[in-house]
Amino acid sequence: MQQAGGVRTGGDGTFKLDSLKSLSFLRSANWHAVTVSFQHQDYLLLKTNYTVADATNTTTSEPLVVAGDILLRHR
Numbered sequence: 001m002q003q004a005g006g007v008r009t010g011g012d013g014t015f016k017l018d019s020l021k022s023l024s025f026l027r028s029a030n031w032h033a034v035t036v037s038f039q040h041q042d043y044l045l046l047k048t049n050y051t052v053a054d055a056t057n058t059t060t061s062e063p064l065v066v067a068g069d070i071l072l073r074h075r
């Protein structure tokens with residue numbers, strides 16, 4: 001599933017992607033992986049994947065990934 005429009009970082013550089021649930025008849029309904037793209041006109045595009053192994057769950061069972069600092073390469 002792809003989130004339309006993307007998100008922007010806050011003034012402190014943090015961002016939040018809302019999770020999306022899907023209904024699955026043949027497989028268990030779990031969050032497995034997400035591909036995230038980071039882009040800025042002065043930096044090279046960075047795409048990376050986060051899997052369930054990178055996540056923990058919040059008290060409301062939403063997946064949470066604390067990615068730390070994400071460094072982009074200057075053009």
